[in-house]
Amino acid sequence: MSAKSAVAIPSPFRTREEKAREREEKREAVLRAAVRMFNARGFHATSLDDVAASLGISKPTIYHYLGNKEQVLIECVTRGLEMLRAAADEARAGEGNGLARLGYFLRRYGAVIMDDFGACVVRTGDECLSAEGAILFRSRKRDIDLAMRGLIADAVADGSIAPVDVKLAGFTLAGALNWAARWRDPAGALSAEAIAAAQVDLLIAGLAPRG
Amino acid sequence: MSAKSAVAIPSPFRTREEKAREREEKREAVLRAAVRMFNARGFHATSLDDVAASLGISKPTIYHYLGNKEQVLIECVTRGLEMLRAAADEARAGEGNGLARLGYFLRRYGAVIMDDFGACVVRTGDECLSAEGAILFRSRKRDIDLAMRGLIADAVADGSIAPVDVKLAGFTLAGALNWAARWRDPAGALSAEAIAAAQVDLLIAGLAPRG
DNA sequence: GGCGCAACCTACTCATGAGTATAGGAGAGA
């Protein structure tokens, strides 16, 4: 696609696209470093100086790539929320009865929540954001909640799960999975997917002895 | 027990015990005001000046009753943890099979978590505390976790619940109930106990259609 | 060569909030 095809000595001269890609990579790296720290120490307890230092750069560089501290956080939670929304869309478009689609969503939801950006959604309270930011954040979270409720309602409607209170079930299921963002050890033996699957099995079957 | 028995005109002169009780009441009021604000805005985002202002007093008065900001938080979470421990103790000492005792614990656990001090336990991350404080906090929470696991293991052992993975079930149940600290509206129609009971019923029965 | 621009840094400003020094008033006892 360019002159670097045949005897390509890696050139230190960047094309326009390479530059743009590099910029995007750096932005990405800042976000990743920030979300790790936010999750580990909390938003307020993390200074942008610390984030910068962990990347070997200085604070103004962060401001160069992302407007301000809140912007950094908003980008992080937006990533997480997008993944959750994608999971909901896929589940809704999926095959199978209501329970199958709900189960698919819950497994994906759980796995996302154990990702850095997903965990950030859970760990970030409205109080971290400005008034406008909090409104946006709440509304995005509400979309996920409503998607969850929709899937539950569908499953109730087609009889593939018991006729539960949709709202209460939504919060209870979300909470059970959300909490994994707190206790799961990324260095542990089980993958996020495996844990989520086990949790979902438990939530579907319940504690009661199986027939 | 004193001279205030018969024709008691309420005296403005305090006895030694009354003084002590008043001091305790004031301490209590500070704690209650603080925990509300911590829950609403987060620990780091709450200043002791704000807490003091909400009581119509000044910051040094808070320092007079409680050593420093961390001490205030520690007292708050300790209250919550004590309530949870009491619930575990009662459940363990209770009658009935394993499921009955586990169910009792979970209902109490859920109700405590929706209380101001209980919610504080959930909303407080280790990052808010000093190194020593965090160690103490973690170990107290671990006690609760272990109590929960013990009750689950007992119920598995006597066959009153299915043979679940004890650790995973413990975290999943705790998460489902903990999350209520975030979404429940204290002004809502349902009591904390009613919500907890409904959640526990759901967790025991599971989503699967009932036979 | 000179201009413009992107990227990055050093070195600030400035607000906030934890914690303290200090003083003053009020009841209790000598």
Add this chain to the structure above:
DNA sequence: TCTCTCCTATACTCATGAGTAGGTTGCGCC
């Protein structure tokens, strides 16, 4: 009356951390 001990407030200090000003370097383009 004098003093001691609580209780409480005013008015600080001081560290931290968000955000900014302004300079420097190096590349691409006329």
